Amino acid sequence: MRNIASEIGMEQVKAVVHDFYARVRAHSALATAFAKVADWSAHEEHLTHFWWVTLGGQRYLDYRYDVATRHAEAGFTPDLLVDWLALFRTTLDDHIAAELAEGWLQRAERIAESLRLMHELGHIPARPKLDIAAIPH
Helix, strand or coil: CCCHHHHCHHHHHHHHHHHHHHHHHHHHHHHHHHHCCCCHHHHEEEEEEEEHHHCCCCCCCCCCCEEEEEEHHHHHHHHHHHHHHHHHHHHHHHHCCHHHHHHHHHHHHHHHCCCCCCHCCCCCCCCCHHHHHHHHC
16 A cells, blocks of 8 residues: 555644544444543554554554454444444545545555454454452542
8 A cells, every 4th residue: 555644744644533532532332432541642642653654654653553452452343343434434534635535544444344354253352351359449
């Protein structure tokens, strides 16, 4: 896939990520999946970097991405991925030119398809059980 990071620009990637996660927090089903995020600034910083690199930009953070495990921990299902992609498409369309939005969305769709297949085949790690006793009261 062609490098579209520089065509979109870092500021625009940041804007898309920021707006998308604001929309996620307002979305009934997706907000629940993302409820474990305690520090939205850090989350958005990591996801800006993730998308920047995914779109062809140079890595600037030393951060290891484990997409399957993170989505499993959040309880993502194929149905939630459908909601996620629909909201992401709308956000992209609101921020960037159609050709660039389509290039970005294709990458997101490939990731979602991989997650869906891993889920179907049972290769997504099981969602960890919450240890109620470990939660401070």
